[in-house]
Each structure stands twice: as C-alpha cells, then as structure tokens.
Amino acid sequence: MSVPVNDDAVAEKKPSVELNKDSNGFDVVILKDRRGFSAQVHLYGGQVTSWKNERGEELLFMSSKALFKPPKAIRGGIPICFPQFSNLGLIEQHGFARNSFWSIDPDPSPPLATSDDQAVVDLILKLGDEDKTKLDKTKTDKAKAWNFSFEFRLRVTLGPHGELGLTARVRNVDTKPFTFMVALHTYFSVSDISEVRVEGLETLDYLDNLQNRERFTEQGDALTFESEVDRIYLNAPTKIAIIDHELKRTFVLKKDGFSDAVVWNPWERKAKAMVDLADDEYKHMLCVEPAVIEKPITLKPGEEWKGRHKISTVYSSYHSGQLDPMKVLESLGSFG
Ligand SMILES: O=P(O)(O)OC[C@H]1O[C@@H](O)[C@H](O)[C@@H](O)[C@@H]1O
Numbered sequence: 001m002s003v004p005v006n007d008d009a010v011a012e013k014k015p016s017v018e019l020n021k022d023s024n025g026f027d028v029v030i031l032k033d034r035r036g037f038s039a040q041v042h043l044y045g046g047q048v049t050s051w052k053n054e055r056g057e058e059l060l061f062m063s064s065k066a067l068f069k070p071p072k073a074i075r076g077g078i079p080i081c082f083p084q085f086s087n088l089g090l091i092e093q094h095g096f097a098r099n100s101f102w103s104i105d106p107d108p109s110p111p112l113a114t115s116d117d118q119a120v121v122d123l124i125l126k127l128g129d130e131d132k133t134k135l136d137k138t139k140t141d142k143a144k145a146w147n148f149s150f151e152f153r154l155r156v157t158l159g160p161h162g163e164l165g166l167t168a169r170v171r172n173v174d175t176k177p178f179t180f181m182v183a184l185h186t187y188f189s190v191s192d193i194s195e196v197r198v199e200g201l202e203t204l205d206y207l208d209n210l211q212n213r214e215r216f217t218e219q220g221d222a223l224t225f226e227s228e229v230d231r232i233y234l235n236a237p238t239k240i241a242i243i244d245h246e247l248k249r250t251f252v253l254k255k256d257g258f259s260d261a262v263v264w265n266p267w268e269r270k271a272k273a274m275v276d277l278a279d280d281e282y283k284h285m286l287c288v289e290p291a292v293i294e295k296p297i298t299l300k301p302g303e304e305w306k307g308r309h310k311i312s313t314v315y316s317s318y319h320s321g322q323l324d325p326m327k328v329l330e331s332l333g334s335f336g
Pocket residue numbers: 073086093094185209230231262264287289
C-alpha cells in the first residue's frame with residue numbers, strides 16, 4: 001500500500017528538471033515528480049546524492065561528514081564504481097568514475113527532459129582520444145593504467161510513482177577491446193540497521209570480502225545484521241527487498257544487466273576509522289549495490305553494455321512477525 005496522496009494536487013503539478021548549484025558550488029540537477037518526490041544528481045561523480053519522498057524524507061543515506069573535495073568521492077547516495085570494483089585490479093579503489101566530473105549529455109536532446117509522468121537527466125563520462133591528454137593530467141598514475149576510449153552514459157529518471165531509475169550504458173569507442181567491472185554503490189537510509197532485513201539473496205553463493213573473498217553459500221531465510229558485512233552475492237536475482245521494520249518501509253530493487261549484488265555495512269570499528277563517516281552513522285545506512293564483479297564485461301570496439309537499476313518504496317502496515325519473511329518479495333509482484 002502506498003502512502004495516500006491528494007489526487008487533485010497531484011494532477012496540478014508537473015514533473016520538472018533543472019540545473020542548479022549546491023552549497024559548495026558544485027553543479028547539481030534537481031528532478032521533481034508530480035507527487036512531490038525529488039532527486040538530486042551531482043555532476044561530480046555522476047552521483048545521485050538525494051532521493052526524497054513526497055513528505056521530504058530522505059531515502060538515501062548521505063554521511064554528515066561527506067567530503068565534497070575532489071578527488072575524494074562523496075560518501076553517500078549512489079556513487080558509481082567503474083571501471084574497477086574495490087581493489088580488484090590495477091587502478092584506484094572503486095575506479096575513477098566516482099571522482100570524475102561528468103557532463104550533461106547533449107545527445108539525446110534535450111538532456112534535461114520531462115514528460116507527463118517522469119523527469120529525466122542524461123549524463124556522460126567519456127574518454128576519447130582528444131580527451132585522453134586532458135584527463136591524464138587530472139588523474140592519478142593508478143587511473144592511467146586503464147587507458148581506453150569509452151563513453152559511459154547514465155540516465156537518471158524519477159518516475160510517476162516516485163521511483164528512481166538509473167540506466168547505465170558503457171560503449172567501447174577505442175580501437176582495442178577493454179574489460180571492466182561496475183557497481184551502483186547505493187547507500188540506503190534505514191532507521192536502525194538491527195531492524196532491517198534483506199530478502200532475495202537467500203541460498204545464493206557469495207564471496208566474503210572479510211575472508212579473502214572466500215566463497216560461501218547463504219544459509220539463512222533472509223539477511224539480518226549484527227556485525228560488519230561485506231559480501232559479493234553471485235548471480236543475484238532481478239528483485240531484492242530491503243525491509244525496514246521500524247519505518248514499515250520496504251525498498252524494492254529491480255535490476256537488469258547486473259549479475260551480482262554487493263551488501264555492505266562497515267559496523268562500529270570500521271566506521272570509526274573512516275574520516276568521512278560519523279561514528280554512529282553505520283546504524284542508519286545499508287549499501288546494496290547492483291554490480292558486475294565476478295565475471296567482468298569485455299567489450300570489443302563499437303560494442304555497448306547496458307544495465308538498469310530501479311528502486312521504489314512500499315509502505316505497509318505489517319510489522320515484524322506478522323508477515324511470513326519469505327513472502328514479502330512475492331507480495332510485491334505488481335512492481336513493474
Ligand atoms: O571506502 P570506499 O572506497 O568508498 O569503499 C567502501 C566499501 O565499498 C563496498 O562496496 C566494498 O565492498 C567495501 O569493501 C568497501 O569498504
């Protein structure tokens with residue numbers, strides 16, 4: 001059941017999209033839908049940094065200590081890991097997309113678009129032959145180790161029911177093949193990590209980043225959290241649900257083109273060691289990230305890869321114990 005809205009008020013509003021500046025002077029795109037949902041996308045990182053519902057409540061987690069200081073990545077929202085995940089390669093941790101300045105994509109035109117039921121922005125990060133020299137100067141030596149001409153297009157959409165959609169497309173415009181990993185490192189805002197469970201990953205195999213990426217099989221009914229978790233779930237299904245008992249709110253994730261899903265919470269000790277996360281903030285965040293890690297993608301010249309990530313919220317009157325834990329995903333069958 002979604003939160004009731006006044007249909008007359010909804011009919012009067014139109015979706016909107018505009019380019020603006022944040023308080024640090026960074027370029028941001030603000031999307032608004034008819035119901036009062038909104039999203040903010042920073043051109044720095046091509047990163048969604050806010051997604052709010054019609055009551056103005058933030059649905060993504062953003063650290064109170066996030067640094068808006070390039071080349072540091074912004075801690076929260078949806079950073080993009082590309083062309084490498086974590087330290088699984090020669091270049092910097094999680095790649096360079098999250099600390100590069102993206103542009104508004106002039107193709108398709110117009111790049112900031114609205115229709116009756118959605119607001120859209122198209123961003124691009126590219127490295128063509130003519131850009132290589134320019135980008136090389138701004139990149140660390142490590143990033144130069146992945147030196148191919150590519151175009152990464154990101155479409156961010158705020159849909160008719162406030163759902164947030166990200167479509168990622170990577171095209172090889174080089175003369176040589178290249179291989180990459182990618183993750184949409186989504187930080188969800190949760191009431192209290194101890195009150196949250198994740199459904200959809202039961203019985204899957206995962207690589208445990210805390211144990212030298214050894215392979216295990218998930219045993220439990222659903223994932224719950226009582227200590228640090230850092231796992232790459234392999235061949236993850238299309239739908240995953242994050243159920244927040246305290247808020248009676250479920251995030252429904254639908255993905256396409258991303259074979260894996262990362263689940264991460266740093267917990268107390270690691271949070272304390274992170275300069276851009278307050279000590280207690282690990283309690284209010286959970287990362288669930290559509291990703292391609294175990295089997296990286298190779299594109300020949302001219303080829304393109306596409307992946308989609310769509311998130312929506314469902315509010316329900318159930319609370320812990322009232323609903324069969326295995327049935328939440330099934331009961332969300334109408335999600336398109
Ligand atoms: O601190 P970073 O580079 O943003 O990474 C945060 C976390 O990102 C997760 O996706 C990884 O699985 C973790 O291992 C990592 O610690």
